[in-house]
Each structure stands twice: as C-alpha cells, then as structure tokens.
Amino acid sequence: MSRTTPKPMSGFPEFLPAQREVERQVIDTLSRTFELHGFANVETRAVEPMDQLLRKGDTSKEVYVLRRLNEESDEGHAGIGLHFDLTVPFARYVLENAGKLEFPFRRYQIQKVWRGERPQDGRFREFVQADIDVVGQGELPFHHDVEVTRVMLQALGRLADPGSIGLPGFTLQVNNRKLIQGFYQGLGVTDVDEAMRLIDKLDKMPADVIRKLLRDEAGLTDEQADQCLALAAISTDDDSFVGQVRALGVSNDLLDEGLAELAELVRACAGVATDRVRIRAELKIARGLDYYTGTVFETRLDGYENLGSICSGGRYDSLASDGRTTYPGVGISLGVSRVLVPLVNKGLVVADRSVPSVVLVALPDEESRAASDAIADQLRANDVPCEVAASPQKFGKQIRYAERRGIPYVWFTDREGGHQVKDIRSGDQVPADPSTWVPPTNDLKPTIVHTDNQ
C-alpha cells in the first residue's frame, strides 16, 4: 500500500527485531519480578477524559487531544486525550472498580504513554513506562513504602545483572517530604511549597542562584536559605543522614517522623542493594510539583546522569478519592524507553539473533518441503523454535541464511533419512533425533549481547 520510502518520526522511537527482543526481555524480567511479589497486571485504555488529564498541575501542554476525523459536533466526544502517565489512569481505575478490588491492591502496569513535547535527547512523544503501586482503602501502612522500594530495587538489579540483560547500574535516591517540610517549618519558612520547588532545581542551577531565589521568591532569610541548602547537600548510603540533619539543630515533629521513615526505608533496603544497584538517602530530592506526601524516589542510570531521573515516584496520601473514601498509594515508575532507547541506539545492547528460531531446517529440494515441515513440527513439539529454509538453495547458502539471522543450528536430513544437526558457530555436526533433540537451555531464546557499562 505504501508507495515511497517513509522517514522515521521524531520522538516516536521504533526498534528493529533484534532490538525489540531486548525490550521484550526487559519487560519480561520486570513482569516476572513484580509477579513474584504478588503484583497483579492491569492495562488501562489509552485515553482519558480531558478534565482528568488536565488536573495534574502544569502538564496540560503535553496532552494529545483526540478527534474523530468526521466527528459531528453534537457527539460530546471531543473531550478525550491520550494518557501522559499511568498514575492518572490507575487512580481512575481504582475508583471505577473499587467495589470489585481487594485492598491493599498491588498492581503493575507496563504500557505506552504519550506526551506532545518537543522531542529532545531522552524525551519522547511515545514511550513505555513500567509502574508498580500499592493502594489502600482508607489507610496504607508505611511498610508498603519499603515494599515498593525493595521490589523496584530487585527489578533493577535483575536488569543490571551482567549475566543477563546487563544494563548499566542504577542509583535509587530516596527522600521524604515530611522530612523536608518538617525541617522548613522548624526553620520558620512560610512558603514551604515554593522553597521545595526551588530546591528541586538544584540539579539544573548552581546553589548560589538557588540561594538568591529562596530569598527573593520564597521570602527566606539568608540563614534559612543556608540551612535549606545544607539539608539538601546531605547524601548518605546508610542512615547516618539522621545525625547530619540533627547537627543542623532544627527540631520539629514532622521532621522527626520523616527522619524515622527514611531511616527505616534505607535500613530495610540495605540487603537488597548490590554494587550495581545502590540506594542513597539524597535529601535534595523533592519531586517538584507532584502531590507526594511522604517517601519520594528518583533514580539515576550510571553513566547516563544527563537523562535525569529514569525511575521516580513516592507516597500519595490521596491517590484517589470519591468524596467518601480516600485511597492512599505508594508507587514508582520506570521509564523503560527512557533507559533503553539511548542504549539500543548506541548499539550497547542488542539480541544475538533477529528471529526466535534456534534451528533452520535445511531444504534439499522443493519436493522435500513436507518432510522438512514435519521435522520442524517434531522440534516444535519439544518447544524448540525453528523455521524451514525459504528455498532449496545450496547448503552453503542456507547456512549463510541462518548466519545472517543469528540462528545457531542448521538441521540436515540425508537421503537415507539420517539426521544431523550442525552448530554453525563451532562447526560441530552430530547425529540427532528430531523427536528428542533440544539445544542447550542458553540457546533456547536470544541472548542479550551487551557492552559492559561498568
């Protein structure tokens, strides 16, 4: 149907088959980890009513609005757009189905989202996110904050495992809004939200500029601004941040609560962290305008700090509410495309074959196709993915056909009905029985080839 060579569309990344295999294995690894912890999968529709989409702060400019091509004006359907995250749809899903869900409700959701942003490095208009959340009805104990952190750390640990997909390492940075708010209140700061919003810009602006903004825009004294910057400078990989905060001499009940929660979180996660996936109490993390009320998360990818946070989230005391019941939640969202697209595009991770086939069943001549099909079906009965050669070329050409696709084995049948299987990587060729032969487990699915990023 297409008549000319199309060009890629900026901001809408697509993968070749061997690249898509990396994404699939990443999604499988995430799904398996989340399921091991009892998280149920959910998918929500791609669209939400515009009034829901425009509720969450300043993201309105990013929404793609939908219109039917021949829409009649009286259809009352103009008000839908594509979701820009998975939190707004999930909050709606919880309210819509509250009577049919069991709480605490653990769900994971791995779907595409869309944002009409100007495409830049690491920013896409269509991208995959992987979210986990635990939602309670009325209340949700703090141990679920620990739970989602541990689950995401384990998931990231599997992605960064050099024996598996081998992504670069991750640093999960945690903080607690109660800690910041309590500290600011204890200091006597009046516009706590504005001060927090400014501190959140420390990654983008020098401390001197932030200090000036804290004074000029949030009305802080020099001493208050210095204390806020001193708090934001605290960063530890254990609970020693507590002593450092105490040394700043501010006291406040909410601060105490935040310190206790964050210390518990960091201690409870120590056993899950590895040398490739670390956790840090990072007291400058505030998550800007998002409606978090306790724990907050950001995550850096080693060597790709310029991507910003690739895995963020936190605690909402009110993820959703129907006016009578409030649903608190805690969750974290991994930007799957944000992490993968740069690595894949640089060729740092790719599958070692572009097809699922482990075996190419050679075809001596076109008359033998039914016999070759029958051999392939015997292999498939033992869960061995395979394909029959497309045409009866010389065997050397059939072997090169397999090589180009990365298929490791070629199956030959001689005139007497004897079978041989050749590992074309080593050249080893051995007799084999199609009704019982299986390859080594490692060959069953494509292997991810990765440049070790550490």
Added chain:
Amino acid sequence: MSRTTPKPMSGFPEFLPAQREVERQVIDTLSRTFELHGFANVETRAVEPMDQLLRKGDTSKEVYVLRRLNEESDEGHAGIGLHFDLTVPFARYVLENAGKLEFPFRRYQIQKVWRGERPQDGRFREFVQADIDVVGQGELPFHHDVEVTRVMLQALGRLADPGSIGLPGFTLQVNNRKLIQGFYQGLGVTDVDEAMRLIDKLDKMPADVIRKLLRDEAGLTDEQADQCLALAAISTDDDSFVGQVRALGVSNDLLDEGLAELAELVRACAGVATDRVRIRAELKIARGLDYYTGTVFETRLDGYENLGSICSGGRYDSLASDGRTTYPGVGISLGVSRVLVPLVNKGLVVADRSVPSVVLVALPDEESRAASDAIADQLRANDVPCEVAASPQKFGKQIRYAERRGIPYVWFTDREGGHQVKDIRSGDQVPADPSTWVPPTNDLKPTIVHTDNQ
C-alpha cells in the same frame, strides 16, 4: 487525584485483574506459538501520518486524529492519527527498514488499535489485534500462504484447548481471489470487482437480493448471477470443492490457478485441524474492498457467529512498494478483544485468582514482618510468587484474605521456627522448608476457569 466515581467509557473495554490474566495467557499462548514458527516480534508506534491512514479505502471515517493541546499552527504536526490496524504500520515499517531486514521476513505484532466507530456489540474504539505476516522482497512463494494458515490454526487450536484456556472452537474459512476472479472472467462478467463486493454481502442479505443487485448494479445476466451464487454456495472441508466448481462448467486459466492453490492449502492444513479448530473451503468469502490478490481468510467463533469474522487476512501481491521494489505479503489478523471481551464479560472465562501470588505468608504480629519477608524471599528465590499478609490479623482472617484473592496456600511459622504450609482448598497442612518448597506446577500460575463452550 480523582474526586468522583468515574464511569466506564463506551467502546474502550477494560478488564479486572482476574480477567486481564485471561488476556495475558491468550497473548502469551499466541506469542509462544508464533515464535515456535520463527516469527519475530515487532511493535510499531501508535501513530501514522494521516496520508498513510487515509490510503486504505473507505476507512477514513474511523481514524482518530491527534492534536497537541497547545499546538502552534506552524508546527506541521497536525497530520498524524492513531493506527486503525497493524497492516498499514507494518507495510510502512518494512519500507522504512527494508535495508536492515532479512527476507522472507516473518513478524508477529500484538498491539492495540483504535477506530472512531460508534460502539456496538462486538465493535470497539480500542482493541487488541494479533497479526502474523510473511513478507518477501520481490517475490514470495505460495508455500508461505500455507505456512501462515498452519501457524494460525495451531495458535487457535491452543486457545481452544479445553485443558488450557478453553475458548470455543473456531472455523477458519479459506478462499482464493484468483478462483473467484477467474470464474467471473470465464463467465464473461465485466465488472468483476463490483460483483465480488456484492457476493461478499451474502452474510448480511438474502441470495435473492444479491441476485438482483448483481443484475442491476454489476450488469450481470440472470445466468451469470446464478452461476456466481452457485459458486458462492460451495463449502467443503476437503478439496472436493474442486469437482463441484468444475461441474459448473466454467473454464479459465486464473480459475485453474486459484483452484490449485486453494486445494493445496486445504490439503496441507488437514493435519493441523482438530475437532475444535476446523478449516473449510468457503467459496463465498471475498474480503470486500481489501486489496487481496490470492488466498483470503475469515474465521468464525463457534456459538458467536454474530461477531462476524474474528480472524481475517490473505495474500497481497504488493503489501508495500517504494517504486523500485515490491514487497508481497501474506498474513492473518486475530481480533483478540473481539473474541475475548464478550466471553469475559459473560463470565465464561476468568482466572481462578486475581493476584499472581501462590502463597500468602501469614504474619503472627507486626514485629515478625522482617521474618515473614525473609520467608517470602526464600520462596521467591525458587520462583514461587508470594506476598506477606498486609496486617497481623487473626489467622482465620488471614486465610479469608487469601481466599478472597484465590491464593491457594498459606504459610505459617510457629514460635519455635517450625514451618507449615496449608492448602486452603483441601485444608491439608504439612511441614515445609521455605528454602526448597515449591507448589505443584499447576498451581504456579493462575488457571483459567472456563465454561465448556462446546
């Protein structure tokens, strides 16, 4: 963030977790079958340029057009819409990446598509399709028509397996455009396309009405119209249709070619068909306005014939072309949502639990949480999905918590550190070691409970 109870959106189906599990197992089963046959997975972006989307006949009314909420007029970006099938995007993907793909290229693609139709029974505005296609560069031998038919028959066979997901049976109906066109040409029909379009309406209108339309709108004589209707009435489950067509006394080279291809297809698929998944040569199938040039497919779901064809496709001699090279293809597309949504909404298929957890690790008191977490982590190390009780309620309440979610086992630890696992379906409770215990394989993932539809 949400403040009121939202309502479902007509035409955008969503599933509860135990329903979504059915969809996941269906998609897993399809993916595994396609991969066993060497089909590589691909995902394309959700959007295409409007000029591509409006190319395929009369579907323009169905397209959702996208607009950025605050779009500036000079952005040149108004011309994108959501894809309404997976064939248009795939044809574009093949052209865009032709230099990087190996041909014949086998791909499967399971994604949501969107159509701005008025929602009716079985028609959705957002739905999942599962497509397989084989595409050649320049040429594509007929044996690939046989291949995609066999692969889809096997996939449907697994879905209909009463020991597995247990969907109702399927009848795959096949025909060949060359057969129809050759027959009409041999009859002397001048407007073959129009005659074919009218015959395609036989499911919706009585034969008498079609006969009249063939005369009045396609200019056929009474005798020609009767012959066309006689051809359309032929339906056999083997290659005996060849004799029945010959008996109508029409001769034409293209007809001969079509008869030979269709007979070969039906014979080659006989071994794959079962009592639940049948293949029929159904000579009224024409696939209306679609650009098929040989084999055509439609599929009926037993007991749900009112849904129309739930799995359709065929051969394109030009799936795509860049002006120099033509890419012929043959493919078939299963309407996953079209099949599942009615069955799921009637409660005919559902998973036996709403969570992946096989085990609920009981919690004697809040102080034991770390110990219970450690037991859960031991189970997870052996790939046993589990969760720790949310709160230290009485054990009877914890068992009911598991029951409501369909979790089959509850794990207890006594004060002396002894472990017991209870199958709450049978009540059996036995000592167990958390470092080695695994449930029977059947319990590892949720089982699909289905009303036997046959």
